[in-house]
Amino acid sequence: MRPLLALVLALIAALLPALPANAHSESGSHGWSRTTLVLRNGPGDAYAVTGEIAGDQAIKVLRCQRLWCNVDGSGGRGWTRMAAIDFGKDPYWPILDPDNHWPDLAGGEMCFYEGTHYTGRSFCASSGEVFRDMAAWGWDNRISSIRVITPTSAAICRDRFFQSYCERIAESQPVLTQYLRRNLSSIRLY
Template sequence: MRLVTTLISACLAIVMLLGAATASLAAGETGTHAWSVKPLVLASGPDRSFAVTGHIPADTPIRVLRCQRDWCLVAANNQRGWASSLYVDYGRHPEPVIVHGRGTVCFFEGTNFTGASTCFNSGTTIDDLALQNLDNRFASVQLTGAVSVATCRDRYFQSYCERIVQSKPALPTYLRGTVSSIKVY
């Protein structure tokens, strides 16, 4: 009986250690890969009334931890703070941002611009497409005019995001059928 109790205790200790190690590894990799398109002024909260806590130069790879309205909690270069979402660009590489463009972005449920479609104008931000019954439905996107769109797999611009700057007859694999938040520039 004592041997069984000792073995159970040892197994529980190993499971706890593995759980702690996994959590610490995951903490280092959280957030969505993005870029600072202009120098970011970091604040301790999500608006201009909060204290400045740091700065991140333009064209710096950053991690977006979460977003709230027009502000995102970002991390880079051992710094963490809230920055204006206007200066955050999603995707694998820095791309020119069309902040004040005019145009329309239409998402289609089928590839090659087929099936039901939903269109959005420049300046539209939708943190949670599920609230409009549009979550995880899109397979292609068509851009008309001087626009680009940040598309993310999870609500509130979490998880994998990518900036789309031209029409795509098929969304990238990680976004096809999984888009949950968008921001049209």
């Protein structure tokens, strides 16, 4: 009986990775469905519909391409329109989060560091500065910590042009979250 049990367990273990429809991906950015997401097997209306995810549901955004994102959620995995997705820890994050009052102060300043705990190469920026694509500045996917010099806040995002997971920060971050550490591609200081 033990060899049969071992065979059944091995078969179950082999099949588990092949069940993506109900399993949420461990990688990707946190996001939320604003409305019902129609899932397709490619990035565009010409692709076949493969399922849907209800509105106001937590999802994982696996990657984005122009106006479409590949997402994973309770209704399955597939491509959907980027305009129907909110990126962040909750549906209101980072811009409209009613629980936070951000210090958007003129004259604020933050410094951005390659290493954790404010080490390594760095640059500083002031309120009102916008970096839509950190690659243009030679800083794409390099920042690991941020120090607030003069109080202000900033939206920091994983992808260029603020297209993916973002966080709004107002305090020094000696170590950025796992989603943004060495994954930062756009910044807006308020």
